[in-house]
Amino acid sequence: MQSTRDASSGLPWTERIRRKMWGSDNPPGLKDPYGGPGYFERRRQEAQAERGRGQIPTEPTIVEHEPALPEPGLPEMSTLEEESAQNTEHSHAQDMMRSRSVPENDPEKEDLTYVQAETWNGLEQVGLSGHWSETPPTPADSFRPxxxxxxxxxxxxxxxxxxxxxxxxxxxxxxxxxxxxxxxxxxxxxxxxxxxxxxxxxxxxxxxxxxxxxxxxxxxxxxxxxxxxxxxxxxxxxxxxxxxxxxxxxxxxxxxxxxxxxxxxxxxxxxxxxxxxxxxxxxxxxxxxxxxxxxxxxxxxxxxxxxxxxxxxxxxxxxxxxxxxxxxxxxxxxxxxxxxxxxxxxxxxxxxxxxxxxxxxxxxxxxxxxxxxxxxxxxxxxxxxxxxxxxxxxNLPNVHIMPRRETPVDKDKRLGRWKIIEAELHSKGLPVLGKSRV
Amino acid sequence: MKRLRLLRWSDTVLSPRTRPRTIISPQCQCRRWQSATHQPFLREAHSSKDVQGQVPDTLSEEHLLRLPSPPIQAASSSAKLAALHARLQLPSRLPLQVLARTLVDPSADPSPQFNNNPFSILGNDFLGYYTSEYIICRYPRLPLAVVFAAMYAYVGPKALAAITREWGVEAAAHPGGEVDPGYLQFRRVAPESDMGSKPSALISPMPDASSGWKRRGISSRTVHDDEFGDVRQSAKDKEASSTAIEGVTEEKASTNFVRALTGALYLHSGRAAVKSFFREHFMSRQLNIASLFNFRHPQRDLSRLCAREGFQSPVARIVSETGRKSRHPVFVIGVFSGHEKLGEGAGSSLDEARTCAAVAALKGWYLYSPTELRVPSEMEEPGARKWDRLLVDPGDIVV
Structure with missing residues (x-):
């Protein structure tokens, strides 16, 4: 059976499908096109590194985070269902359990100081605690449009x-x-x-x-x-x-x-x-x-x-x-x-x-x-x-828009005639613009 | 032959701010910018130091009234100027600021940095050169007096004033800084002033008492007088006339404007633009050269001409006649030199018909025009054909 032969190669099912689709053992694209390790996996590795047990945190590989390979002989359909079920029921607790269960599979890397938690007290908390309105505002919270x-x-x-x-x-x-x-x-x-x-x-x-x-x-x-x-x-x-x-x-x-x-x-x-x-x-x-x-x-x-x-x-x-x-x-x-x-x-x-x-x-x-x-x-x-x-x-250069009504005085000013009229009126003691000066 | 660097000239003449910083003259520090470019942006440090007693950045109306001509900034906002620029189909390389400057007569703004006098001198030379070469190459046997008359008709003051009116350029009542730069600005002659005008000596062979006998020969006009055969005004006379008469006529100001526009066009757009401008606006005008002749003794002139050219003496013969004994006879007389008929004329008497025939013969000789018209300025163009010498008549008939 093909599935048996492929399962024996140690490759996950998705990778086998990928290679089949591309017809090559080196399909193009990302090494792990399905997103890589999740948040909790990455956080667990960081925590391991911080604890400094001398162990080098292992790079998350596709094999490590994939569900356990199906037993030879099992139909592919059951594998699919299992995988989808794991994806949908991906909760914090399960993830923690899985992260704990990984060292158990590898006795050499087992954390000897590890004590399984009975309650949530003392555990590292992720996310917001309490109600958001109780948190004090920061300068970044002040926004004025x-x-x-x-x-x-x-x-x-x-x-x-x-x-x-x-x-x-x-x-x-x-x-x-x-x-x-x-x-x-x-x-x-x-x-x-x-x-x-x-x-x-x-x-x-x-x-x-x-x-x-x-x-x-x-x-x-x-x-x-x-x-x-x-x-x-x-x-x-x-x-x-x-x-x-x-x-x-x-x-x-x-x-x-x-x-x-x-x-x-x-x-x-x-x-x-x-x-x-x-x-x-x-x-x-x-x-x-x-x-x-x-x-x-x-x-x-x-x-x-x-x-x-x-x-x-x-x-x-x-x-x-x-x-x-x-x-x-x-x-x-x-x-x-x-x-x-x-x-x-x-x-x-x-x-x-x-x-x-x-x-x-x-x-x-x-x-x-x-x-x-x-x-x-x-x-x-x-x-x-x-x-x-x-x-x-x-936008027309030969059009001039005046903000007010154009008066005869404006025309005379443009012609240079107004200053002469004004001077002549002044010399004769006549009011300019029809109003006598106070 | 070295090419003329017109753009560089125009830049250095008209745009002092574009020159390198080291050679900017102190003249450029003044606030009335005469450049073709826009007024450069003054840094505040500079303007705040010398703001005392200087022109403020924004020109107030009081300050505008003190200026003899509109400031350079006003050109960009004048709708009249932009309309004129578009109406004359001037090239975009001729900026509005320069067009505004060509409208400022020396009588309005005496400063040569702001009036059109420098442009006018250059443009006058171009107009005279292109017109004279056209007339002489088109009619190489024209008498000089007729050449002068044709020059006057094409680019004389009256013609240029008419062209200015046809272009739609209106004159301002009085020059000043507040005037729209689209108006032709000049200081008008006072109504009561005596212009001292005398009848133009154009074409007149009679000597002028003021200029002396020896100067009035028609050939001496070619050398000593201006392009219309008028006496060129000496520097002393110019000074005397400028002090005596304050202001110019509209015709004079229009003449200066058209000439200045031609000169400015040459400086900013080059020779090709000036030639096309000249062709479209001056050579397109209809002028009947034959109407410019004024013969006094056409028969004697014709016999002299035949003698000079080695033809047989002209003989008048009746070609046809009708109604000799009636009240309105008509005689048709032809002038013959040997067997060649030189001209034909009709008249109500034999003398009149013979004179008309002689005039027709003379005009036929004088108005000869070669089939292919080529002018010397064509040789300035790149790739011009080899120039064939043009036979111009040796001179007038001296009776």
Missing amino acids: YLAAFEKASSWKEILSALHQAVVEVVTLRDSRLPLTYSLGHIAYKPDVLAALSTTTIEFDYHSKQIVLKYKDGGRRLMVEAILGDDLQRSISPYEPVAETTYAEVPALEANGDTTFTAPDQESQELRSQEADFPGQDIEYDGTHTFVATKEEMNNGNGDQYKNNIEDLPPQKRTAYTVTSADFITMPLEPLELRFAVIKRASQLTGHRIPDPLITARQSLSSIYSYLGRDRDSPPKKVADRLLIKPDVI
């Missing part, structure tokens, strides 16, 4: 200003050679930083083929200091830990001539440390409420604070500002890391999830802009806003 930081943007103005803010922040970080996702923890800016943010214009440098920013009156310094210096606000973002070398990196960058913002001096650091002495206090910036949690709170291991932070922090109302030019929507954002950081921050600021295909669909933000405004209750009322969500229109 970044989308919950702000309320959902509900107007086109908010969407546009959020995209503008995201681009300005991320490009500022890129120019300062800082991690691009550094701004994700910021919720509210001071009014002066917000003013600098709104007056920063985004332009595309065709020479270097990348986006550049035009700050107004030291806006860059304000921005970088606001992003780097607001350590307290950063700490509300547990998923983005503050790098300890933040302030150490800044003078180095400055020495290289890359940046001009100054590292926070000692006084401001002391001020920050004083602020850190009052954890949980609210700081008001122009009416904007900001929850503040300190790093000590995050790191002292008390789980209640994490729970409180997550539950008590409501989504903030973002301060939207007017964006003067929406041209940046059509500018290509390269490389992909920059685009991803901008879109992630924009997603956080607007409170909307952005699907993955949109991130790689276009190089610019135009599709993101139209997507974020897709479910507005009504189409935008302003013509400029309606046109701005059409990428085929805003």
